[in-house]
Amino acid sequence: MSFIADPVTFIINWLSSVLSGWGIADMWVQFIMFVLGAGILAFGAMIFTIGLIWVERKLGGRVQDRIGPNRVGPWGIFQTIADMLKIFTKELITPTGADSTLFNLAPILAMASVLGLWAVIPLSPTVFGTNIDVGILYLIGVGALGELGIILAGLSSNNKYALVGGFRAVAQLISYEVPFAIALLIPVMFSGSMGLNDIVASQKVAFIFQAPVAALVFFIASIAENGRAPFDLIEADSEIVAGFNIEYSGLKFGMYYVADFLHAFTSAMIFASLFLGGWRGPGAELYPILGFVYLFIKTAAVYLLTVTIRFTVPRLRIDQMMAFNWKYLTPLALATLLVTAIVDKAAPAGQGLIRILLLWAANAALFFVTDRIVTIFRRNREKERKVVSEPRPVPIAVRPLPASESEVNS
Amino acid sequence: MPHEWLYLLIFLVISLFIPAFAIGMAALLSPKKPSPLKNSIYECGIETVGSSRIQFKAQYYLYALLFLVFDVETVFLYPFAVAYNQVLFFGVVEVVLFVLILAAGLAYAWRAGALEWV
Amino acid sequence: MTGMQVIFLISAVVILFSGTMMVSTRKLIQAALWLILTLFGVAVIFALLETSFLAIVQVVVYIGAIAILIVFAIMLTHLAVDDTYQNRKWIVTAVIAMIALAGILLAIFTWPQGATLTAPLPGGQQDIRAIGLALLDPEGYLIPFEISSLLLLAALVGSIYIGLERKGETK
Numbered sequence: 001m002s003f004i005a006d007p008v009t010f011i012i013n014w015l016s017s018v019l020s021g022w023g024i025a026d027m028w029v030q031f032i033m034f035v036l037g038a039g040i041l042a043f044g045a046m047i048f049t050i051g052l053i054w055v056e057r058k059l060g061g062r063v064q065d066r067i068g069p070n071r072v073g074p075w076g077i078f079q080t081i082a083d084m085l086k087i088f089t090k091e092l093i094t095p096t097g098a099d100s101t102l103f104n105l106a107p108i109l110a111m112a113s114v115l116g117l118w119a120v121i122p123l124s125p126t127v128f129g130t131n132i133d134v135g136i137l138y139l140i141g142v143g144a145l146g147e148l149g150i151i152l153a154g155l156s157s158n159n160k161y162a163l164v165g166g167f168r169a170v171a172q173l174i175s176y177e178v179p180f181a182i183a184l185l186i187p188v189m190f191s192g193s194m195g196l197n198d199i200v201a202s203q204k205v206a207f208i209f210q211a212p213v214a215a216l217v218f219f220i221a222s223i224a225e226n227g228r229a230p231f232d233l234i235e236a237d238s239e240i241v242a243g244f245n246i247e248y249s250g251l252k253f254g255m256y257y258v259a260d261f262l263h264a265f266t267s268a269m270i271f272a273s274l275f276l277g278g279w280r281g282p283g284a285e286l287y288p289i290l291g292f293v294y295l296f297i298k299t300a301a302v303y304l305l306t307v308t309i310r311f312t313v314p315r316l317r318i319d320q321m322m323a324f325n326w327k328y329l330t331p332l333a334l335a336t337l338l339v340t341a342i343v344d345k346a347a348p349a350g351q352g353l354i355r356i357l358l359l360w361a362a363n364a365a366l367f368f369v370t371d372r373i374v375t376i377f378r379r380n381r382e383k384e385r386k387v388v389s390e391p392r393p394v395p396i397a398v399r400p401l402p403a404s405e406s407e408v409n410s
Numbered sequence: 411m412p413h414e415w416l417y418l419l420i421f422l423v424i425s426l427f428i429p430a431f432a433i434g435m436a437a438l439l440s441p442k443k444p445s446p447l448k449n450s451i452y453e454c455g456i457e458t459v460g461s462s463r464i465q466f467k468a469q470y471y472l473y474a475l476l477f478l479v480f481d482v483e484t485v486f487l488y489p490f491a492v493a494y495n496q497v498l499f500f501g502v503v504e505v506v507l508f509v510l511i512l513a514a515g516l517a518y519a520w521r522a523g524a525l526e527w528v
Numbered sequence: 529m530t531g532m533q534v535i536f537l538i539s540a541v542v543i544l545f546s547g548t549m550m551v552s553t554r555k556l557i558q559a560a561l562w563l564i565l566t567l568f569g570v571a572v573i574f575a576l577l578e579t580s581f582l583a584i585v586q587v588v589v590y591i592g593a594i595a596i597l598i599v600f601a602i603m604l605t606h607l608a609v610d611d612t613y614q615n616r617k618w619i620v621t622a623v624i625a626m627i628a629l630a631g632i633l634l635a636i637f638t639w640p641q642g643a644t645l646t647a648p649l650p651g652g653q654q655d656i657r658a659i660g661l662a663l664l665d666p667e668g669y670l671i672p673f674e675i676s677s678l679l680l681l682a683a684l685v686g687s688i689y690i691g692l693e694r695k696g697e698t699k
Contacts, residue, residue, distance in 0.1 A: 038421040042428055088436045096449045108429045115425035119418055130417040133653055137584040144592025159451045167470050174477040181484040188491040193653045251436035255429055319527035326525045334513055338506055345502045415575045466603045468691055474600045478593040479684045485585050493660030501664035511677045515684040524688045
């Protein structure tokens, strides 16, 4: 019964008892268990990406009204393995003049920063990597490691386009870390702890119902941190000339994309843990394996939403992205923080219905006010748009001219 | 040291090793035929012109600076968020003042045009 | 030799090695990268001292913001184009640094509280909660807290004013 209810803890206990039975000291037993656990988790995350890439390509195909990969294996499930075999045997070209240590380190850092996220996420009530008490700040910190990888890629490629692409990528990533970090303050406020285990354990009512605007800000910021559409200017296929990874070939190039896909799933998992309740669900405390199932379902829902957004929304330009972040998302995040802090203090104590309704009302009011302000801004800007010059006479007029020439020309 | 941080260190070392191992395996499996043409720097299909350093826009530095100020502010706010359940309303007022001062900084940056991507 | 001592030794060696490489390397970009390794070693030392909040703040603020700012600043100056930078009077600098180090060590070893062991922290969220409550306490660190926000505002406004190229003004 205990094996079915909680297989991972059962195996861990059994293995520890076997190792202690061989006479190994307690400290070393724990060290070996740590190494085994970390290795299996990291390796499992990387292998899981194979299935993830297939899911994304199939879903993208369906959104774009085509079938997606369907040749290699039934429903094309071996397509990713075929791609992996191909990319493993491509030649790894190092361009002349590139600093080879940094050139090789950059994709490793990019992948390591995504794998490092898996160490703190609670997969079930008893299965988690580690429960450090600053888990939220750790999530932000490994993002910094990833940005470092991108700067190294741009700097070490000895290519001016890679340099420009690297700087633009880092500028986008650090800009979107600000609303990311501010929106993460809200779950910390509600649960009184920075550790992810405590945040999940304290969500009797999922935090998305208590702070929907903060959840929205976090969702958008995490898509932008990932470098996915609509924010994928930094490594999109058609922009690749100005991307930071143009000098990479073979598996080093593939490593960036594996990191990208895995990061999308991991961001979905973090969102599900922080705002949707993680492994919480009916019966999860008694049977921890159910907790894992609940987390997987919630993560899959958020991940499918992310993939659908990727294949639906057009790409933003870099100046639109920066303006969106600094002029809309950061003030919205700050306003959400202040409103939630004030309303939560003013509401009566306990997680009663009144407090949740009050928070809902405050968030709805905030969203409504923001919408009004943006509409007024946009209306003022449209009114101010002057005609820059007189329209030139068009020599051919075989088609009827539109009603107002200035609207076409501006 | 608490065992949690040890696990984190082990995990980070392993997550550095796994991609390194994968790239090492790819280096073994892949052909190695370097030629001057293959190793030359990419520049839209033409020969490279000029050095590979560019004139750096000051705008990047301003974005990094803005991020630094807001990052430090957020780090100051995290202990407040952890202690939120025991903070009095006066404490919330103090934090509102803190955030409003820095929001005024953002408003100045907006008006001065530092947020435009030139 | 316990595990903690081993990790302390390794991180101390890493810090010293990368610090030396940082000040002695010829290329500025490499100096910035050695600085990042030094800061990471300091974060490991903070984690060894069981102050997890400071360790993670070290990574987030120093490596995630300041190191990137330094790299951007290096790229902004012309020194990045011409990558080598030599300080001919490095012996004078080394002597001054040695004297400063001797002074600091003397101050630490003659400080009466330096020899007493501090009480162990309870660890976990109570530490961070205590920091948070102390920051907001009027008899605690409230005034420095608000003044730090003013300081950040001053830094922001000042550097934007200096760094922004205003239209119509020639530099």
